[in-house]
Amino acid sequence: xxxxxxxxxGLRATRHTLHAHPEASFKEFKTQDFLEAYLxxxxxxxxxxxxxxxxxxxxxxxxxxxxxxxxxxLGLVVxxxxxxxxxxxxxxxxxxxxxxxxxxLPMTEHNPHLSYQSTADQCAHMCGHDGHMTTLLGFATLxxxxxxxxxxxxxxxxxxxPAEEGHFGAVAMIKAGCLDGVDExxx
Numbered sequence: 001x002x003x004x005x006x007x008x009x010g011l012r013a014t015r016h017t018l019h020a021h022p023e024a025s026f027k028e029f030k031t032q033d034f035l036e037a038y039l040x041x042x043x044x045x046x047x048x049x050x051x052x053x054x055x056x057x058x059x060x061x062x063x064x065x066x067x068x069x070x071x072x073x074l075g076l077v078v079x080x081x082x083x084x085x086x087x088x089x090x091x092x093x094x095x096x097x098x099x100x101x102x103x104x105l106p107m108t109e110h111n112p113h114l115s116y117q118s119t120a121d122q123c124a125h126m127c128g129h130d131g132h133m134t135t136l137l138g139f140a141t142l143x144x145x146x147x148x149x150x151x152x153x154x155x156x157x158x159x160x161x162p163a164e165e166g167h168f169g170a171v172a173m174i175k176a177g178c179l180d181g182v183d184e185x186x187x
Contacts, residue, residue, distance in 0.1 A: 007138070014038065015134040016116035022104025022125045025163035028074045031102050035076055035133065035160055043141040051077045053176035054162055054169060074102070074162035075169065077178045080143050082150025092151040097179065098139060099187030100132035101164035132187070133160065157182060 023031050032052065039045045054075030109124035111117045118124040125131075136158055143156050150156065159178055163169030179185065 007141075010042070011134050011138045014137060015130050018130040018133055019114075019125045020116045020119050022118055022120050022123045022130070023102075024106055024123045025103040025165050025167040025169065026074070028102045028162045031133075032074055032076060032160070032162070035102075035137065038137055039076075039078055039140055043137065043144050045078060045080065045140060045144050049079045049081070053077050053178055054172040073176070075173050075176070075178070076158075076160040077173075077176075078140060078158040078160070080140070080147050080150075080156045080158070082147055082154040082156075083152045086152035088153040089151045092154055093183040094153070095155045095157055095182045097157040097159055097182045097185040097187075098136060099159040099161055099185060100136040101129045101169075102133060102160055102162050103129060103165050103167075103169070105165060129164070136160065136187075155181075159185075159187070 018031070018034070021030060021034075023029065036047075036050055036052075039050055040047055052073040052075070054073055104118070104120065104123040104125045105127060106122055107124050107126060108122055109118040109126065140158055143150075147156075157178070159173060161169045161173055163172070173179075
C-alpha cells in the first residue's frame with residue numbers, strides 16, 4: 001500500500017507542477033520537455049518510443065486553418081508495445097490510443113490560497129489540462145510496467161496534444177500521422 005500511496009502522491013506533485021507552469025497554445029515547449037523527461041525517468045519508456053510531432057502554426061481566430069508560420073513540433077506520441085512473442089490475435093485490437101491536451105488558457109489565475117497557483121503571466125490551467133496530462137502520465141507508468149500482459153503484437157499509444165483550445169493542435173497531430181494504425185481512441 002505504501003507504493004500505491006507514494007505513486008499517487010507523486011502524481012499529485014506532478015499535477016501541481018504542471019498547474020503552476022502552464023503554457024499557452026503553440027508555446028508548450030517546457031511542458032513537452034517535462035512530459036518527455038517524466039515518461040523516460042518515471043514511466044521507464046524508452047526514448048525511441050517517444051516521438052515529437054504536430055508542427056502547428058499561429059492562427060487567426062477568423063481563419064479555418066493554421067497559417068504558414070510554423071512552430072516546432074510540440075506534441076508527443078508515445079508507443080508502449082505488448083509482447084512480440086506469440087500468435088497475433090484475430091480478435092484483439094492492434095492499437096488503442098489515449099489522448100491528453102497540454103495547453104493552458106489565456107487568463108490569470110486568482111487562487112492565492114493554492115501553493116501551486118499559476119506562476120505564468122496571463123496563462124492558467126483552468127479547465128483541467130494539467131489533470132489530463134497527469135492522468136495520462138500515471139496511465140503510461142502503469143501500462144509500461146504491465147506491458148507483458150498486453151495481447152501479443154499490440155500497442156497502446158499515448159497522445160499529448162498541443163494547442164487544443166481551438167487552435168488546430170488535433171489537426172496537426174493527425175497530419176503528422178498519430179492516428180495511423182489506431183483502431184480506437186479515447187480522451
